[in-house]
Amino acid sequence: xxxxxxxxxxxxxxxxxxxxxxxxxxxxxxxxxxxxxxxxxxxxxxxxxxxxxxxxxxxxxxxxxxxxxxxxxxxxxxxxxxxxxxxxxxxxxxxxxxxxxxxxxxxxxxxxxxxxxxxxxxxxxxxxxxxxxxxxxxxxxxxxxxxxxxxxxxxxxxxxxxxxxxxxxxxxxxxxxxxxxxxxxxxxxxxxxxxxxxxxxxxxxxxxxxxxxxxxxxxxxxxxxxxxxxxxxxxxxxxxxxxxxxxxxxxxxxxxxxxxxxxxxxxxxxxxxxxxxxxxxxxxxxxxxxxxxxxxxxxxxxxxxxxxxxxxxxxxxxxxxxxxxxxxxxxxxxxxxxxxxxxxxxx
Amino acid sequence: xxxxxxxxxxxxxxxxxxxxxxxxxxxxxxxxxxxxxxxxxxxxxxxxxxxxxxxxxxxxxxxxxxxxxxxxxxxxxxxxxxxxxxxxxxxxxxxxxxxxxxxxxxxxxxxxxxxxxxxxxxxxxxxxxxxxxxxxxxxxxxxxxxxxxxxxxxxxxxxxxxxxxxxxxxxxxxxxxxxxxxxxxxxxxxxxxxxxxxxxxxxxxxxxxxxxxxxxxxxxxxxxxxxxxxxxxxxxxxxxxxxxxxxxxxxxxxxxxxxxxxxxxxxxxxxxxxxxxxxxxxxxxxxxxx
Numbered sequence: 001x002x003x004x005x006x007x008x009x010x011x012x013x014x015x016x017x018x019x020x021x022x023x024x025x026x027x028x029x030x031x032x033x034x035x036x037x038x039x040x041x042x043x044x045x046x047x048x049x050x051x052x053x054x055x056x057x058x059x060x061x062x063x064x065x066x067x068x069x070x071x072x073x074x075x076x077x078x079x080x081x082x083x084x085x086x087x088x089x090x091x092x093x094x095x096x097x098x099x100x101x102x103x104x105x106x107x108x109x110x111x112x113x114x115x116x117x118x119x120x121x122x123x124x125x126x127x128x129x130x131x132x133x134x135x136x137x138x139x140x141x142x143x144x145x146x147x148x149x150x151x152x153x154x155x156x157x158x159x160x161x162x163x164x165x166x167x168x169x170x171x172x173x174x175x176x177x178x179x180x181x182x183x184x185x186x187x188x189x190x191x192x193x194x195x196x197x198x199x200x201x202x203x204x205x206x207x208x209x210x211x212x213x214x215x216x217x218x219x220x221x222x223x224x225x226x227x228x229x230x231x232x233x234x235x236x237x238x239x240x241x242x243x244x245x246x247x248x249x250x251x252x253x254x255x256x257x258x259x260x261x262x263x264x265x266x267x268x269x270x271x272x273x274x275x276x277x278x279x280x281x282x283x284x285x286x287x288x289x290x291x292x293x294x295x296x297x298x299x300x301x302x303x304x305x306x307x308x309x310x311x312x313x314x315x316x317x318x319x320x321x322x323x324x325x326x327x328x329x330x331x332x333x334x335x336x337x338x339x340x341x342x343x344x345x346x347x
Numbered sequence: 348x349x350x351x352x353x354x355x356x357x358x359x360x361x362x363x364x365x366x367x368x369x370x371x372x373x374x375x376x377x378x379x380x381x382x383x384x385x386x387x388x389x390x391x392x393x394x395x396x397x398x399x400x401x402x403x404x405x406x407x408x409x410x411x412x413x414x415x416x417x418x419x420x421x422x423x424x425x426x427x428x429x430x431x432x433x434x435x436x437x438x439x440x441x442x443x444x445x446x447x448x449x450x451x452x453x454x455x456x457x458x459x460x461x462x463x464x465x466x467x468x469x470x471x472x473x474x475x476x477x478x479x480x481x482x483x484x485x486x487x488x489x490x491x492x493x494x495x496x497x498x499x500x501x502x503x504x505x506x507x508x509x510x511x512x513x514x515x516x517x518x519x520x521x522x523x524x525x526x527x528x529x530x531x532x533x534x535x536x537x538x539x540x541x542x543x544x545x546x547x548x549x550x551x552x553x554x555x556x557x558x559x560x561x562x563x564x565x566x567x568x569x570x571x572x573x574x575x576x577x578x579x580x581x582x583x584x585x586x587x588x589x590x591x592x593x594x595x596x597x598x599x600x601x602x603x604x605x606x607x608x609x610x611x612x613x614x615x616x617x618x619x620x621x622x623x624x625x626x627x628x629x630x631x632x633x634x635x636x637x
Contacts, residue, residue: 125382315449315450322448
């Protein structure tokens with residue numbers, strides 16, 4: 001329990017950062033994020049960009065799965081819609097990137113509503129299977145609708161141009177990615193201070209009770225799907241412009257599972273957790289690669305086995321986190337904060 | 348007419364392999380309410396184990412098959428004890444993710460130990476062509492149908508008449524009541540996973556005989572969802588009928604319509620079934636209206 005913390009007006013009570021220590025931590029983090037690209041190597045900048053993009057997607061997914069309790073295995077499809085939508089708009093129709101990205105994200109939101117229609121009748125496992133089926137169908141459409149998407153061939157997307165400046169370096173893209181990630185986090189934090197957010201949480205906790213007290217469960221479920229898919233589609237669109245070449249293999253069921261793993265390892269229902277999970281799941285393969293490469297001298301067979309090891313360790317990490325700490329990295333962070341908060345009087 | 352017969356036979360044989368995979372799935376769900384996303388990978392592991400014993404170590408196929416089944420049972424028990432038991436009572440998304448993690452681990456292990464290149468499996472079921480009327484089907488597919496049918500009948504009887512089988516159904520119905528009657532839930536879960544791993548191994552061996560070993564075998568795990576949803580998640584006869592239906596549907600779509608639609612038709616059927624009758628043809632009806 002916090003003691004010595006009191007507020008004299010509603011605005012202070014409802015603030016996102018209430019205690020001074022929280023504001024100091026946030027300030028340090030923002031300062032680090034701003035200074036980082038100036039002294040980071042290109043390798044780390046690349047990783048940072050990937051983390052920022054993954055954070056947007058993870059936050060989006062957390063809105064649906066963590067806060068509203070609807071299990072969805074369709075993120076790969078939403079990312080595909082966002083990526084191909086924005087890519088095709090810029091490559092074929094010449095729409096400027098700052099317009100094509102929102103359009104693609106809204107398109108993904110529309111597809112999200114379509115995916116969410118089964119949620120009106122299904123819960124839990126059956127909803128997960130329905131979204132799995134929808135994911136497979138969208139994947140199939142992307143591969144087979146060759147006239148629009150080019151089928152199994154990769155789509156080349158021109159790198160984005162903002163105010164006449166080509167955003168084709170990691171350094172320049174970093175700012176867009178980080179600003180959008182920050183805005184997403186801010187939007188989500190405010191969403192869950194609002195009526196809509198509370199409705200989402202009510203649906204997760206006790207949907208029948210929520211319906212009884214007047215929350216229109218159907219409408220809010222669809223809204224959750226739409227909002228979540230918007231952000232996941234945004235991630236897809238940004239990925240398309242970042243990598244400038246996309247193919248369907250980037251948006252398969254494995255992608256959906258990767259994002260689910262991110263939020264489960266990070267912590268369901270928290271924004272911190274989305275960021276931690278995204279960072280963890282992006283850094284893990286890089287770490288394994290480095291480990292494999294450094295061991296290659298003494299263990300030459302490692303090179304061919306590396307992708308297999310990555311897969312196995314990915315699964316192992318998920319299992320270990322679920323068995324040992326089901327609430328994820330966000331809970332670990334909370335434990336650390338609490339320890340220092342009451343130190344030395346932890347009893 | 349001949350094409351129709353040919354498609355029917357090949358569709359049925361595919362369907363029976365699906366039913367075999369679905370069987371393991373349904374048994375785990377019947378006993379412990381857990382959805383096993385790793386069923387396809389258990390199939391894969393069984394196939395590669397058989398490959399290792401028979402092709403790489405050169406054992407006779409009977410010994411190889413027996414050893415594979417033993418190792419599969421062991422894997423099932425280990426998975427249940429160390430991965431599923433700590434998660435009893437956790438929300439369903441944790442269950443789903445842990446079995447997905449398990450599927451990743453198994454796939455990674457298979458790729459690490461035996462590289463993912465498709466290999467030729469020394470078939471011990473002779474692939475002679477058998478003529479049924481004007482249609483030709485290879486004997487290994489018929490054996491697949493036969494074994495699948497046998498196992499399915501066996502397990503239907505197991506769950507209906509055997510004490511352990513009835514105990515498992517009791518646990519699936521109401522765990523607390525079963526515990527208070529003295530039924531050992533832990534043993535039932537272990538048996539369920541062991542049986543599921545074993546049937547997956549059998550399915551993997553059959554598939555290896557027909558198409559050889561490769562990483563694609565695990566993709567069958569995805570096909571099992573339309574089958575079990577159509578048949579009902581906790582119904583073994585449903586697995587048979589669902590498997591046959593999906594197998595036939597795929598065969599006819601591929602034969603008469605083509606365009607790669609046969610890959611996606613099962614999932615469209617899955618969506619339709621979920622919207623109209625989520626518990627499938629023979630599943631238990633659990634209706635919660637909001």
